[in-house]
Amino acid sequence: MKKNKALQDIFVKKGYYNEFKISKKDTNFLKNLIKGTLLRNVKKIRKIKNKDLFYKALKKIDLKDYHKISNTSDHRNLIKKKYRLIKPTDVNKIKKLNFFKKLKKIIPGFKILNIEKIYKEEIDFRIARPNKKDTSYLHRDEWFWTLNNLKIKNNCTKLNIWIPIICEKGRNGLRYVHKSHLKEYEIKSTNKRYDGVLKPGLIKDKLNISIFKSNPGECFIFNDRLIHGGLSGGIKTRISMQWIMTINNNILKKYVNQKYLNQSKKN
16 A cells, blocks of 8 residues: 555544645635635625725735624625635636646646536635634534435545644634544534525534644645534634645545545445
8 A cells, every 4th residue: 555644644644634834825825816806705795784995904914803894895795605705817827836846746637616516616715803702613524425325426435634724723713523434423413504405513522622733824624524623712813715626535535544444435
């Protein structure tokens, strides 16, 4: 079996790989790309409060201060999933960055998934304002797929990448449960999102929660079964980018023992 530390950490040892970093140059490129997407969306959305004033304010500020102006417009409308997706021409720019080429080497043959079926490859961003309820509670991504009977291509396995663009180390970012991809957990209930998507409720079991203490550009690549959630704190708006990858099981089996590939069996 071939050696690949990232895949061994994600599927066997820890449930995640936290040693992948991207350069300051690439991080700033992603930050500017997200700001450009937000500005385009403000122009595009018809019914948005104080459109012109908000556009001018957004154009001037650094995104770390987004929370200072978010209440002057329709924040909830602006961050709906369809507006957080990066347009295909910008996805192509991301794929030419150095970090993306390096990612291809540690996650060989990965493809970017399109859950919303809006674009062929779907990369989205998140905005989490300090001390607001903008982050997700602890959950396992696999549960969303199971509850909503979602499928991926046969003989493929899912994994995720989370990239902090703006964050405060240890104060906002991600929480997770080490090795939780290898255990079974019960959820108390299921809920329905505004768009009808079913989502898992709180977890019944007691959890030993860790914080991913990251600087901007320090990525978290994780198993679809890892228990994780957002962390909201600090004094800055947290900006992140993420996408779901699939990797063909024929490739994965070269690096990971079949018994650890639970995702492909369940989904």
